[in-house]
Amino acid sequence: MKLACDIVIFTIRYQKLHILLVQRNTDPYKGLWCLPWGFITETESCEWCAHRILFKETHIYSRHLALCGIQSDPRRDPRWRYISVVYYSIISSEDLIPQEGNNQLRAMFIPLESLPVLGFDHEEIIRKSKEKLLQDIEWSDSIKYFLPKHFSLSLLQEICEIIYWRRFEKRNFLKYTKNRFKILKTKYKEKQVAHRPAFLYKFI
């Protein structure tokens, strides 16, 4: 019995929700895209393992990590009994991934709406993760991990519109926002924009 950890790493790029996928270079499913994963070692907790994998793949220390579920069907891997602890993480669109875009194409953000065929049960894992992401965001401040440290209210609104897949009316969104999120107006403004610059806010 092998115990592993899979991670679904969400971020927003080009107004779309993306996740990080890695291309397999060994069988089974050689050449297919899969979630980043790794074995849980004898001396680390599952959560630590997830942080370690996240850093290995992205060189980011994420501030956010949440348990999503466990995949433990005895037949989910054609070779061995594999049990996967699944975490999901949110990273900001500001965070840059060193591997992304290099020649090897080893790790890449791919829009959720146009995923390729995936190996193992990773499509199911991603579906469950997205459900949990939406549910968690509904009742916590974790949407902040998608955002840079300082952000305009328009950006917050745009992120909400992408996540919730609907439009909001600006004035109503503002009222909602001020009750819903623990945010503070800062003295800073946007720079270098070809219109009236917005004040920047931050989460407390």
Add this chain to the structure above:
Amino acid sequence: MKLACDIVIFTIRYQKLHILLVQRNTDPYKGLWCLPWGFITETESCEWCAHRILFKETHIYSRHLALCGIQSDPRRDPRWRYISVVYYSIISSEDLIPQEGNNQLRAMFIPLESLPVLGFDHEEIIRKSKEKLLQDIEWSDSIKYFLPKHFSLSLLQEICEIIYWRRFEKRNFLKYTKNRFKILKTKYKEKQVAHRPAFLYKFI
């Protein structure tokens, strides 16, 4: 590395939230109370394992089981590296546990508010489970698993008052209930009560 499953089984008795505990008869923590648990075998999923343990301890096939978390700190068991997948389950106050109350005192429901000292990290597990129970009940119909198949609105109100640890006003509760829960009025009434009998309802 050993992989096990711990279960927190909630029910309501005597107007209080109870959980099922088992008295250990081997070291470590011999004589202390702990959660029901078992090893995950090679041929079963974690969820199946949880169902199996639940049945072993209670002789009930619960309709409800939810993942709560994973305890995987390398030092949580003094003997070996133990990773526990934690589930919680809700059973109805109608469900009878055969072992309960016999001479061996092997398994017993104990009120959450007066738990004894527990072995391992089981106090932490129970605390987390209760948080998840409350959160889940807030946004699902899972409160129905506490109730018998047919129930009066007063019983539903009483269960809600116990779970949420507050009182509700009868007329407001009724209005809330009809929007919040998918329930239907049946043609049946309470029997053998020394007052006007209430109509019984059921979840759809």
Add this chain to the structure above:
DNA sequence: CTAATAGTGTCTCTGAGACACTATCTA
């Protein structure tokens, strides 16, 4: 000056909470 987005208030509708009396059953 033009283009682009920031920033702001009012009305309406819906859901939540406070509140008291009559109805129906058993013993």
Add this chain to the structure above:
DNA sequence: TAGATAGTGTCTCAGAGACACTATTAG
């Protein structure tokens, strides 16, 4: 008939959604 709980409607307040104009910046 006494004791106990079932069952029911109205008012008020708060939050959510529809809706349009002026302000400020870069180029």
